[in-house]
Amino acid sequence: MDLNLTDEQRLLRESAERFVAESYDADHRRKMANDPLGFSPAVWTQFAELGWLALPIAEEFDGLSGSAVEIGILMEAFGRGLVSEPYIATIVLGAALIERCGSTAQKRAILPKIADGSLKLALAHSERAARFDLAKVATTAHKTAQGWRLAGSKIAVLDGHAADEIIVSAHIHDHQGPSARIGLFLVPATTPSVAISDYERLGGGRACNIELSDVQLPKDALLGNGHDAQPAIEWAVDRAMAALGAEAVGIMQVLLDTTLEYTKIRKQFGRPLSANQVIRHRLADMAVQVDEARSMALRAALKVDADPVERARAASGAKAKIGRSARFVGEQSIQLHGGMGVTEELEVGAYFKRLVAFDTLFGGSAHHYGRHARLGRTTVPA
Amino acid sequence: MDLSFNAEERAFQDEVRGFIARNLTDEMKRATALTPSVFSDPDIGMAWQRTLHKQGWGAPGWPVEHGGPDWTPAQRWIFETESARAGVPNVNVMGVKMVGPVIIGFGSPEQKNFYLPRILSGEDYWCQGYSEPGSGSDLSSLKTRAVRDGDDYIINGTKIWTTHAHHANRMFALVRTSDGPRQQDGISFILIDMKTPGITTRPILTIGGDHEVNQVFFDDVRVPVANRVGEEGKGWTYGKYLLEFERGSGIASAKLREGLKAIADLAESDLTGRAIDSPDIATRISEVEVDIDALEMTELRVLAALQTGQNPGAVSSILKLRNSEIRQAVTRLGVDVIGHDALAVEPMRPLYKLNHEPAMPEEMLTVVPEYLNGRAYTIFGGTSEIQRDIIAKMMLGI
Numbered sequence: 001m002d003l004n005l006t007d008e009q010r011l012l013r014e015s016a017e018r019f020v021a022e023s024y025d026a027d028h029r030r031k032m033a034n035d036p037l038g039f040s041p042a043v044w045t046q047f048a049e050l051g052w053l054a055l056p057i058a059e060e061f062d063g064l065s066g067s068a069v070e071i072g073i074l075m076e077a078f079g080r081g082l083v084s085e086p087y088i089a090t091i092v093l094g095a096a097l098i099e100r101c102g103s104t105a106q107k108r109a110i111l112p113k114i115a116d117g118s119l120k121l122a123l124a125h126s127e128r129a130a131r132f133d134l135a136k137v138a139t140t141a142h143k144t145a146q147g148w149r150l151a152g153s154k155i156a157v158l159d160g161h162a163a164d165e166i167i168v169s170a171h172i173h174d175h176q177g178p179s180a181r182i183g184l185f186l187v188p189a190t191t192p193s194v195a196i197s198d199y200e201r202l203g204g205g206r207a208c209n210i211e212l213s214d215v216q217l218p219k220d221a222l223l224g225n226g227h228d229a230q231p232a233i234e235w236a237v238d239r240a241m242a243a244l245g246a247e248a249v250g251i252m253q254v255l256l257d258t259t260l261e262y263t264k265i266r267k268q269f270g271r272p273l274s275a276n277q278v279i280r281h282r283l284a285d286m287a288v289q290v291d292e293a294r295s296m297a298l299r300a301a302l303k304v305d306a307d308p309v310e311r312a313r314a315a316s317g318a319k320a321k322i323g324r325s326a327r328f329v330g331e332q333s334i335q336l337h338g339g340m341g342v343t344e345e346l347e348v349g350a351y352f353k354r355l356v357a358f359d360t361l362f363g364g365s366a367h368h369y370g371r372h373a374r375l376g377r378t379t380v381p382a
Numbered sequence: 383m384d385l386s387f388n389a390e391e392r393a394f395q396d397e398v399r400g401f402i403a404r405n406l407t408d409e410m411k412r413a414t415a416l417t418p419s420v421f422s423d424p425d426i427g428m429a430w431q432r433t434l435h436k437q438g439w440g441a442p443g444w445p446v447e448h449g450g451p452d453w454t455p456a457q458r459w460i461f462e463t464e465s466a467r468a469g470v471p472n473v474n475v476m477g478v479k480m481v482g483p484v485i486i487g488f489g490s491p492e493q494k495n496f497y498l499p500r501i502l503s504g505e506d507y508w509c510q511g512y513s514e515p516g517s518g519s520d521l522s523s524l525k526t527r528a529v530r531d532g533d534d535y536i537i538n539g540t541k542i543w544t545t546h547a548h549h550a551n552r553m554f555a556l557v558r559t560s561d562g563p564r565q566q567d568g569i570s571f572i573l574i575d576m577k578t579p580g581i582t583t584r585p586i587l588t589i590g591g592d593h594e595v596n597q598v599f600f601d602d603v604r605v606p607v608a609n610r611v612g613e614e615g616k617g618w619t620y621g622k623y624l625l626e627f628e629r630g631s632g633i634a635s636a637k638l639r640e641g642l643k644a645i646a647d648l649a650e651s652d653l654t655g656r657a658i659d660s661p662d663i664a665t666r667i668s669e670v671e672v673d674i675d676a677l678e679m680t681e682l683r684v685l686a687a688l689q690t691g692q693n694p695g696a697v698s699s700i701l702k703l704r705n706s707e708i709r710q711a712v713t714r715l716g717v718d719v720i721g722h723d724a725l726a727v728e729p730m731r732p733l734y735k736l737n738h739e740p741a742m743p744e745e746m747l748t749v750v751p752e753y754l755n756g757r758a759y760t761i762f763g764g765t766s767e768i769q770r771d772i773i774a775k776m777m778l779g780i
Contacts, residue, residue, distance in 0.1 A: 001391060001456040002384050003686035009383075069383050260778055280774035281767070287777055288700050295679035296672070302385045317672040370661070373668040377650075377658070 016077035024081030038206035048117030061111035068301040072246035079250025084205035086159035094121025101223040122163035124154035132363030141170035147219040160208040161198035181228040203354030238315035242300035255333040289325035320368035323359040416733040418751035419592040422471040431504035440502040455685040466636035477501040477508040488612035511541040511555030528557040547596040571617035590751030634705040635678035696776030699769040706759035713753035
């Protein structure tokens, strides 16, 4: 058992925090908010140069074989700056699924390009009728003489508009008819009959909905050999939730620091707001919840490679608890800023909106406490 | 970073498990499970202390030269976790975890030589004389006075909420030795033999039906000046040091997890008509479990940071606040889980010596008393409101 950061991890934290402090200021964020792409390709190139895109990829595919703890360190710094680059979509979800499900040829073709920044990915999995149930997929993939034919609708695809290749999940229908297997298919963004409608995402960045109308794909579009990809999707989303939890911690820390400063400066009734015990106790509660969130994000990161039930419970527990803390810290930050907190003139609102988006992504607290409870049962109801 | 144990740590885990399996009797285990108050009765707790002492494990947090086992943080973690899992009795924490560190930190060589071995062996049983009827959260306003008379102090006043004063042979107390402009400055830390003439003890029953706390009266009680720890008037500093240990040095999550497991087992049992089949109960169990996960992770982070031996500081207030709130959430859930059986009262104490058939299954006997007595968790050792004051001041600078 060891809970201390290594020297390399400390350096990573310093360089990520320095990058965010120097390059990712309020002006940059405002520019990105009005940008049709929603992020900066120049920043993405910098990420590649810093080795951050290669971080979790295996060394044999030009990566650095980093762990979820390092991803968490990076994500916490990203949260401080409200970084909007497609890191979760391309690296945490995309690269991980390629590495876990892809054939050696697919990994060789794709992973080095992700690491050097020349290729971006997105995962199109969620569907309206499924809500947050990762096992529910209505999109179909029919086997054809030439390869595959995909049909269906995907929603809330993170950064799909910017991706070169989109990983689409679909129920496999082969010669014997419908199977119980979900396959993952690599769909180039320029494929005919793939309609991408993107939109500004709450809290920064962009997302999209995708219509697949009888999309024709070659045989090798299927990742790997067609084994059921459902466990891999659960695995990848659990990793993404751990990473997003760390990002939320960075966001919450900024809100706590900003709100604390404000209550020291803002005077009413002839004294600073922070002179009131009701305000001090509120801030103490916020500090406690930020600290608990930090513990939960770290715990989820340390358990991403545990057995599936333990991993999923750690991820859902973290998502549920951090989601709840995020709402509390965000809402109280606005409350303590008074009327100004509700305006676009301060950045409190921008940080809050990213937290609301975090709580919603992959399911809110109620969903994840429910998943945690279901997975924790030692006996099944009769 | 790695949460899993290495080969040496796994070997130590086996050693601890083996030790507990060999030494923890069914009687001790049952008595502990059926104790609805905070502390085990001394006959149970001290028997376990003597067993630990024989093994050299009597005071896990102490330095080696005073009899500590020289464990790594991971070993301490394993010891506490395995102890909680097995349901071992509570030892006299007022000795091992409270006055012990103060004597080690500030006591004279004579005091160390006399008191520390007696704490380790279980020969002495300590109680804590801090709160007074007029001084609860505002502890430094305390009025119990020690007036110098030659080589003695003469003590007059009263202490309250004194846990196990009716069992203890010694008390450590904060007493006023002078009046100054700052009320914290005139306080001294003193060690009192409970058999000294002039001390009387009045029992106070708590709402769960247990006799755990007392009020203690001092009428011209003569205590040697040599029993003062450290300097006169510096008692507040020592007392605060102790409180940080009281709040923050423990590993509470392991016990919380066992407490929740007992409730979850009841919820999955036919005894409660399978309360867990209600989605509300199932979700609440998860909420509490996740809160325990967070506390456990914070404890591990603090433990890693404490390797150098400094005291925990303000983070101990976060640990105390959350431990007490989660403890209450567990007991609150317990009452809801047992349903109809929450109506039955079993007044006999101790419950492990019950000599008649109780109105409810034995597994449920402690549930309601634990909930009721457990309201004290957010009050003793500094109320939750005081903890929030400390967090705001020490961590946030406001």
